[in-house]
Amino acid sequence: MNEHLPVCVALQETLLKPSCTSNIRGYSILRKDCNTGERACGGVALLINHTTPFFPILIRTSLQGVAVQVSIFSTVTICNVYLPPNAPLNFRELQELIDQLPSPFILLGDFNAHHLLWGCQDVDSRGKSRRKVSYRT
Numbered sequence: 001m002n003e004h005l006p007v008c009v010a011l012q013e014t015l016l017k018p019s020c021t022s023n024i025r026g027y028s029i030l031r032k033d034c035n036t037g038e039r040a041c042g043g044v045a046l047l048i049n050h051t052t053p054f055f056p057i058l059i060r061t062s063l064q065g066v067a068v069q070v071s072i073f074s075t076v077t078i079c080n081v082y083l084p085p086n087a088p089l090n091f092r093e094l095q096e097l098i099d100q101l102p103s104p105f106i107l108l109g110d111f112n113a114h115h116l117l118w119g120c121q122d123v124d125s126r127g128k129s130r131r132k133v134s135y136r137t
Contacts, residue, residue: 005051007070008046010109012043012044014033014042027048029048032045041084046067046078059100062093064083066080067080077106079108089111
């Protein structure tokens with residue numbers, strides 16, 4: 001990261017507990033942790049370069065997601081999502097999250113979905129559902 005100085009970095013499966021404080025020099029961190037009892041699981045984070053103006057976006061969802069508006073040449077919303085492989089994909093909840101994002105936006109993350117369109121050898125039901133979301137937005 002020090003060599004390329006990215007504007008924003010999206011991390012999934014961070015496995016952080018709320019009590020864990022983390023600092024990465026030169027970056028602000030927005031995160032949503034997921035915990036089940038004593039064990040950390042899942043979680044997402046966005047690292048935003050200190051030189052980039054940004055504004056956190058509050059999204060109301062039970063999904064593991066975090067969003068931010070960054071100003072580069074223009075303002076764009078970046079939303080990072082992690083959908084655990086063993087949890088059912090709630091298409092409506094994902095669409096409700098998308099509906100909260102200011103346009104234009106980039107939705108990225110680990111959806112644990114497989115489809116030929118993004119280089120997988122097979123297609124699963126999550127891949128079909130995720131593809132529908134791509135074409136609706």
